Amino acid sequence: MAATIKDVALKAKVSIATVSLVIHNNNRISPETKKKVLKVIKQLDYHPSKSARDLVSQKTGNIGFILTDDHFLRTEPFYTRIFLGTEFEARDSGFYILLTTVASDYSENDPLPRFILDRSVDGVIIAGKVPHILIDRIAKYKLPLIFVDYVLDNEEYPVVLIDNIQGGILATNHLIENGHKNIAFIGGDIQHPSIYNRLMGYSRALENAGIKHNDKYIHTTSPYPDRQNGYDAAKTLFKKNKYITAVFACNDAMAIGAMHFLKDNGYSVPQDVSIIGFDDVEVDLLLDPPLTTIRVPKIDLGTEAFRLMMEVLKNKNTNGKKILVPVELIIRKSTKKL
């Protein structure tokens, strides 16, 4: 069995209280005693038991990380990266991240993540859109709650968000600067704040450039912004509109789908149509042509979320605190001058 505090105390001929104080670097201990105890700790390869600490401190040193299985299973790693950022940061602070997925159609009767029920987390990070009912249920447990890449607009939770409006502006400006005027926007569910804001950025950029907003160029009825829906959105759009020369897709998956539609139908990218995506997932580079996009620093999102959680746990006033993570235009080969 592993050594306990008792073993150390016995061998160092001090009380367990002294050992505890040494571990916590309390300055009430004399240098000699400290040295002696430290030596024994090393000899026995003693490490305090987390279970015992958790019990007595009424904390767990764990943070729960919740996302829907849809999001986790996404082909292009996105939330996985956010999770990694959180995990990296947590490790430095001595915390563990307990990851769990919930069904995208989580409903009243589904069980809550276990770590909430058995109190094995000190706080919960929710990444991406999750059903409202889940949030409501979690809220009852009064655990610190932080959102990443999603938040309900009427709530006061601290949140880490992508600067989607800025990203929308960046993407649209890039197209405008390349001489495009007939610029389409394709996106999924417009109720989703990220997509809504990307569209807002698009609108604002057009407005700033004095380009008239054309509702026919906007397609946002797809439920989920994946490749198939990108394909379908492009199909609908190009069937009705002949003058579109550029497409801003709300994410890379839809951009990829749109690119496929165009290829299948005799358009060449970027000669006939320029396409820009959003997210910067790694497959972008593999495409032919490689996709111009807006880079989202995914790892940073996770890192920031964890830091914010630490602030909350230290009782700082973080009510409604919002961290906007900046994005970056990555110009590759799917866009060109008109």
Added chain:
Amino acid sequence: MAATIKDVALKAKVSIATVSLVIHNNNRISPETKKKVLKVIKQLDYHPSKSARDLVSQKTGNIGFILTDDHFLRTEPFYTRIFLGTEFEARDSGFYILLTTVASDYSENDPLPRFILDRSVDGVIIAGKVPHILIDRIAKYKLPLIFVDYVLDNEEYPVVLIDNIQGGILATNHLIENGHKNIAFIGGDIQHPSIYNRLMGYSRALENAGIKHNDKYIHTTSPYPDRQNGYDAAKTLFKKNKYITAVFACNDAMAIGAMHFLKDNGYSVPQDVSIIGFDDVEVDLLLDPPLTTIRVPKIDLGTEAFRLMMEVLKNKNTNGKKILVPVELIIRKSTKKL
């Protein structure tokens, strides 16, 4: 604060021992008492504290999951999927998975994963190749240890492996059946058991078909089987050999790299050269042409690993137990009849 066993006992007017027995469904308790206690438990939304349980039971209900950061950061989700399989299965058994990455060049001076030191896991799953020194150090803690997709040949650890030999045979046979005779193999470090076994499958298939083994068609000097090395391997190979009509890459990443090299140099796939990969990562479908490959059921690998861990924890005799997960040929468009 959350309700404790004491609160339940008080309200139900029984002792905490009775409550404990009810929780554990012990049949020594009378149906009426049981009913009464259960009712109070529901009223108070009582869930036993994991910290307390862990401490008294000297178990943690956690399993550590270790992989190198290289592996976790792989562009094509592979180990992420294995992890998911483990997590899904763990959830059903009431376990948590603590994920941590270690540096690929982990050395003597680097710290051990914390969950080993502070005893917050009951066992450890190691996924993919990790430095030998890390395994040695972990072994000292006498924690149950299981390997997935990697194992040292001289060790007695239980392990879940891909049936790489069978996969190598499947891939090579597919090419042979399509009339190919001059079949190249490209792979990374041949010391890696997976790569070695895929090559063994290749050799065996050639042998069975009575095709002479040509060492010049085998390139296995790349350190890490990624795209760049696939590109380079193809370059080396095609510079020296004119008669190659098919390439079996040890994984999809190298296959993708090789495909790029061929495209860049005027070969067309599959008209001039057929290519088959291994793994079946999702981007394969996006390629032009979509990649023929050997499908590895990643989620299953994780699931099996967790189940094996449960067996070990139940003290079943699992010493040296080896689970071989079967693979499957997925024919797409990168291979064709000669």
Added chain:
DNA sequence: ATGAAAGCGCTAACAT
């Protein structure tokens, strides 16, 4: 500067 002791929320052995 150090030690004794209570107690965190459970489980399990033992008692009734």
Added chain:
DNA sequence: ATGTTAGCGCTTTCAT
């Protein structure tokens, strides 16, 4: 069938 109690390995208050 149910209750009493010791103890898991720590932290922390209070003594000394």
